[in-house]
Amino acid sequence: MSSTVLDYSKELSVIEGLPSAATLDEMIEKPINDFPQRRWFIGLAITGTMLMIGVVSLTWLLWKGVGVWGINQPVAWGFDVVNFVFWVGIGHAGTLISAILFLFRQKWRTGIARFAEAMTLFAVLCAVQFVIFHTGRPWLAMAWLFPYPNQHGVWVNFTSPLEWDVFAVNTYFIVSAVFWYLGLIPDFATLRDRATTTIKKVTFSILSLGWRFSNRHWQHYERAYLIMAGFATPLVLSVHTIVSFDFAVSIIPGWHTTIFPPYFVAGAIFSGFAMVQNVLIITRKAFKFETLITMDTIEKMNKIILVTGTIVGYAYIMEFFIAWYSGNATELFVFVNRAFGPYWWAYWTMMTCNLFTPQLFWSKKIRTSLLASFILAIFVNIGMWFERFVIIVTSLHRDFLPSSWGMFVPTMWDFGMLIGSFGLFFTLVLLFVKFLPAIAMAEIKAVIPGAQPTHHGNGASH
Amino acid sequence: MEKKLYSISAIYSNPNDIIRAAAAVRDAGYKKFDIHTPYPIHGLDGAMGLKETKLGFVTLAAAIIGAAGMISFASWVAVVDYPQVIGGKPYWSWPAFVPVTYEIAVLLAVLGTVGAMIAFFFKFPNISHPLHDTPYMKKVSADKFGVSIQADDGKFNEKVVRELLKNTGGEVDAVYYSEEFLTFKPQMFDPKFIFLLVGIALATSAGGYLYWNKVLYLPPFDWMMQQPKVKPQTMSEFYADGFGMRLPVAGTVARGFIPYPYALGAKADSVGKFLVNPLLPTKAALDLGKKKFFTYCSPCHGNFGKGDSRMNGQFPNPPTLHSDKVRTWPDGAIFHTITVGQNVMPSYQYQISREERWAIVNYIRTLQRAYNAKESDLQ
Numbered sequence: 057m058s059s060t061v062l063d064y065s066k067e068l069s070v071i072e073g074l075p076s077a078a079t080l081d082e083m084i085e086k087p088i089n090d091f092p093q094r095r096w097f098i099g100l101a102i103t104g105t106m107l108m109i110g111v112v113s114l115t116w117l118l119w120k121g122v123g124v125w126g127i128n129q130p131v132a133w134g135f136d137v138v139n140f141v142f143w144v145g146i147g148h149a150g151t152l153i154s155a156i157l158f159l160f161r162q163k164w165r166t167g168i169a170r171f172a173e174a175m176t177l178f179a180v181l182c183a184v185q186f187v188i189f190h191t192g193r194p195w196l197a198m199a200w201l202f203p204y205p206n207q208h209g210v211w212v213n214f215t216s217p218l219e220w221d222v223f224a225v226n227t228y229f230i231v232s233a234v235f236w237y238l239g240l241i242p243d244f245a246t247l248r249d250r251a252t253t254t255i256k257k258v259t260f261s262i263l264s265l266g267w268r269f270s271n272r273h274w275q276h277y278e279r280a281y282l283i284m285a286g287f288a289t290p291l292v293l294s295v296h297t298i299v300s301f302d303f304a305v306s307i308i309p310g311w312h313t314t315i316f317p318p319y320f321v322a323g324a325i326f327s328g329f330a331m332v333q334n335v336l337i338i339t340r341k342a343f344k345f346e347t348l349i350t351m352d353t354i355e356k357m358n359k360i361i362l363v364t365g366t367i368v369g370y371a372y373i374m375e376f377f378i379a380w381y382s383g384n385a386t387e388l389f390v391f392v393n394r395a396f397g398p399y400w401w402a403y404w405t406m407m408t409c410n411l412f413t414p415q416l417f418w419s420k421k422i423r424t425s426l427l428a429s430f431i432l433a434i435f436v437n438i439g440m441w442f443e444r445f446v447i448i449v450t451s452l453h454r455d456f457l458p459s460s461w462g463m464f465v466p467t468m469w470d471f472g473m474l475i476g477s478f479g480l481f482f483t484l485v486l487l488f489v490k491f492l493p494a495i496a497m498a499e500i501k502a503v504i505p506g507a508q509p510t511h512h513g514n515g516a517s518h
Numbered sequence: 519m520e521k522k523l524y525s526i527s528a529i530y531s532n533p534n535d536i537i538r539a540a541a542a543v544r545d546a547g548y549k550k551f552d553i554h555t556p557y558p559i560h561g562l563d564g565a566m567g568l569k570e571t572k573l574g575f576v577t578l579a580a581a582i583i584g585a586a587g588m589i590s591f592a593s594w595v596a597v598v599d600y601p602q603v604i605g606g607k608p609y610w611s612w613p614a615f616v617p618v619t620y621e622i623a624v625l626l627a628v629l630g631t632v633g634a635m636i637a638f639f640f641k642f643p644n645i646s647h648p649l650h651d652t653p654y655m656k657k658v659s660a661d662k663f664g665v666s667i668q669a670d671d672g673k674f675n676e677k678v679v680r681e682l683l684k685n686t687g688g689e690v691d692a693v694y695y696s697e698e699f700l701t702f703k704p705q706m707f708d709p710k711f712i713f714l715l716v717g718i719a720l721a722t723s724a725g726g727y728l729y730w731n732k733v734l735y736l737p738p739f740d741w742m743m744q745q746p747k748v749k750p751q752t753m754s755e756f757y758a759d760g761f762g763m764r765l766p767v768a769g770t771v772a773r774g775f776i777p778y779p780y781a782l783g784a785k786a787d788s789v790g791k792f793l794v795n796p797l798l799p800t801k802a803a804l805d806l807g808k809k810k811f812f813t814y815c816s817p818c819h820g821n822f823g824k825g826d827s828r829m830n831g832q833f834p835n836p837p838t839l840h841s842d843k844v845r846t847w848p849d850g851a852i853f854h855t856i857t858v859g860q861n862v863m864p865s866y867q868y869q870i871s872r873e874e875r876w877a878i879v880n881y882i883r884t885l886q887r888a889y890n891a892k893e894s895d896l897q
Binding site for chain 1: 533534536537540552553554555556557558559560561562563566568571573574577591592595596599600602604605607611614615617618620621622624625627628629631632635636639640642643644645646647649650655656658659660661734737738739
């Protein structure tokens with residue numbers, strides 16, 4: 057990376073070292089063609105083990121029922137909903153990077169957009185498993201999740217936030233998958249034309265649908281991409297808003313606050329960027345993508361983490377203020393109990409990891425250090441997981457009647473499912489970086505210097 | 519295999535050249551030509567003379583259909599088909615339908631846009647286009663820009679086209695294709711295809727059968743058949759005597775229970791006079807009596823109480839209810855007999871309620887009157 061002072065009046069080049077378009081293809085295709093390195097297999101062994109822990113926990117859960125989890129009255133929502141909200145939040149960064157930053161014409165997003173979109177899909181998969189299994193008997197869940205004509209003559213309740221959630225998460229997953237695939241089509245076509253084996257050629261021919269790089273197609277394709285970005289942007293905001301409605305529409309003190317939608321969306325972007333940052337730094341190192349995923353990109357990600365982390369911190373403090381300002385004794389009790397009650401350690405872990413440590417990113421030295429970025433991003437992930445834990449568990453464990461007070465104690469199966477979800481996520485990430493182009497080839501070619509014509513057609517590039 | 523000319527193509531390395539070439543081809547009046555670039559290039563649509571894409575209208579239509587469809591559906595469910603009062607709100611709480619309406623509008627808009635674009639704008643999937651697998655395609659999919667003027671264009675003349683492309687600075691080449699490959703049509707009645715369909719059908723039905731009839735009944739999906747509760751007629755290890763079904767504690771009185779004061783040994787006609795029939799022989803009482811008589815009495819005493827059921831000959835014959843003895847009994851004597859039983863007839867007091875027993879008595883009286891009608895009844 058350059059040590060010179062950056063000139064922000066000029067648009068920065070996304071790519072360091074200025075490789076040509078053909079070298080780019082080779083670079084991005086390399087992980088797909090090469091036999092994986094030993095560390096890839098070690099990684100897969102670790103994530104596969106974690107996944108198997110999840111599978112065992114899941115089997116035991118299906119065998120015995122949700123009683124194997126630590127949930128009980130008054131804390132009937134435990135790790136299941138904590139993990140659901142956590143993973144859905146992680147997913148939001150992908151859409152933010154691919155859609156919102158696309159609309160804002162942030163070219164630095166190109167190197168990481170594909171990656172982040174894939175992570176969205178995997179994270180939503182991880183999230184969905186928790187809500188499906190927390191229904192108890194998921195093989196019957198279709199009846200109360202989806203409105204379909206059935207012999208009971210019963211319909212779902214369209215006025216319930218939980219039903220909104222079903223619609224939001226499903227729409228989000230489908231739209232993200234379509235968006236991701238749409239971006240992959242030209243890359244599949246490039247891989248098809250570069251394929252050396254028949255299996256690859258056939259696979260990529262089918263996956264590319266017969267893409268021909270025709271400008272008559274690009275014309276519609278670009279418009280479709282713009283439309284999708286335009287739809288995905290409000291969609292991603294709506295999804296976490298609706299997730300927050302699961303809480304905010306109820307009348308539990310600690311949940312029933314109007315700040316929840318913006319606060320949840322900011323938190324989702326915050327945690328998602330941290331997770332993308334973690335995976336990004338590992339991939340950049342492992343596949344030597346230093347010229348594609350530049351320090352500039354990482355620094356910009358850190359800036360967004362700093363901004364959203366501060367918004368989230370503001371929300372924490374504002375909640376407290378409103379609890380006092382409202383004059384509602386129950387509300388105030390819940391918040392004081394959060395910070396100084398039996399779950400004080402969870403609250404202060406959250407405050408430390410989400411509000412205090414990201415402030416270190418004000419320093420440019422820390423912002424541009426790989427190691428610091430990586431560690432602080434892990435802190436953010438821990439903090440955001442605890443945020444959901446704090447919101448859900450501390451609001452529930454002190455019921456209105458002191459005789460109904462209780463504590464939430466997770467069982468080993470709760471942890472098994474949590475570990476399993478991380479295993480699923482990282483296994484999918486490892487398979488993704490091995491078998492699919494982790495960086496959008498067609499997109500990144502379009503932003504290297506000299507890729508676009510000068511407007512007067514005199515051949516000089518700016 | 520005969521090769522046919524598909525197009526004359528030219529390759530360029532600079533984005534500015536391709537813009538100029540596109541404009542030149544457009545100005546020369548060709549219609550069936552295309553530009554191929556590894557990524558979209560700004561300004562190329564104008565240089566090619568392309569009209570604005572109409573994709574946005576598809577999106578708009580799909581979004582409107584999604585939004586209108588979902589809000590109508592939710593309203594129909596909430597107001598017409600399944601009205602429920604939830605949270606004391608009106609049936610048609612339309613603001614609460616906004617989130618689902620919004621989500622479905624987005625979903626349909628996106629699926630409609632992408633689906634229409636791929637199927638109708640691109641006519642994909644199509645992996646047997648003449649350009650596929652050509653050196654030309656391999657160049658434009660990496661880092662070069664190409665123009666391709668098709669041979670079936672009205673103005674096409676190979677020499678002129680080559681000249682035109684050469685003048686724009688391109689590396690001119692020709693693309694050929696084999697007719698046979700492109701006109702390949704799958705045969706409907708090809709045995710392979712039919713075997714495939716049969717295979718898919720078999721696999722689907724076998725899978726469906728296994729899933730719905732077998733897999734769903736494997737543990738843990740026991741449909742709540744396995745429960746640690748005592749079921750009728752089963753043992754229980756909890757009690758010392760092993761009986762699952764328990765007698766109530768001594769002296770337990772059921773709700774509405776009125777003790778019956780007379781034992782089995784009491785003579786029917788002597789206790790009968792102390793029991794008074796509380797029911798009037800109304801239509802309702804007689805209908806009830808008839809129903810219960812057919813259920814409990816007729817299997818032995820016969821449909822008309824003549825003691826002529828199929829049980830005749832297999833058991834001690836059940837007596838007729840038209841004998842003088844029964845006809846002259848007071849109502850209470852018949853009631854007492856039903857209640858405590860007599861000879862091989864068991865007690866029916868647990869099966870037939872007090873009121874129903876009196877209703878049966880009334881019905882027996884009707885039968886007796888019918889079979890031994892007085893002259894005045896026959897007139």
